[in-house]
Amino acid sequence: MIRKRGSQKKVCGNPMSVYRYHLQFEGKVSPQDEMGEQMGIEAEAKVGPGLDAAIGAEGAQAKFECLVMNNMDGSFTLQGEVILAGGLLAISTYRPSSLEESPDPAIQRGTAECRIDSGTGSFSGADGTVTLNFTVNEDARFTDLQTGLIFVG
DSSP, X not given: OOOOTTEEEEETTEEEEEEEEEXXXXXXXXXXXXXXXXXXXXXXXXXXXXXXXXXXXXXXXXXXXXXXXXXXXXEEXXXXXXXXXXXXXXXXXXSOEEEEEOSSTTEEEEEEEEEEEEEOGGGTTOEEEEEEEXXXXXXXXXXXXXXXXXXXX
């Protein structure tokens, strides 16, 4: 069964809203300590057409901010926030992720699977996942094709 974005489904008698988004965030990576063990990311995305108002109207800005903690084995974890029109999603990785070389020596690529830890506004009580599929270039420019699946209810 296919449902519209933000559609409601009854689960155990309670209405359940499901939101989906796919946004391209662009921003910068900045060191947060002298050792390079923690990195901050700040990025923005322009919302496209066809998404639920809780994600944002076409042309609205969404924001992504996180703190990346690099591990000794080359993996990393992150904690951050996705700020959408309807509220904020607090996210964190649920398993270590990694950054690796790409065919272009000036670009590194990586992925991270995050759980939604909490939400505010339209996303109060949210559960779900956010997946990051990103690159970082030699100028510390960050580009992320981010997909979110949000359950509220």
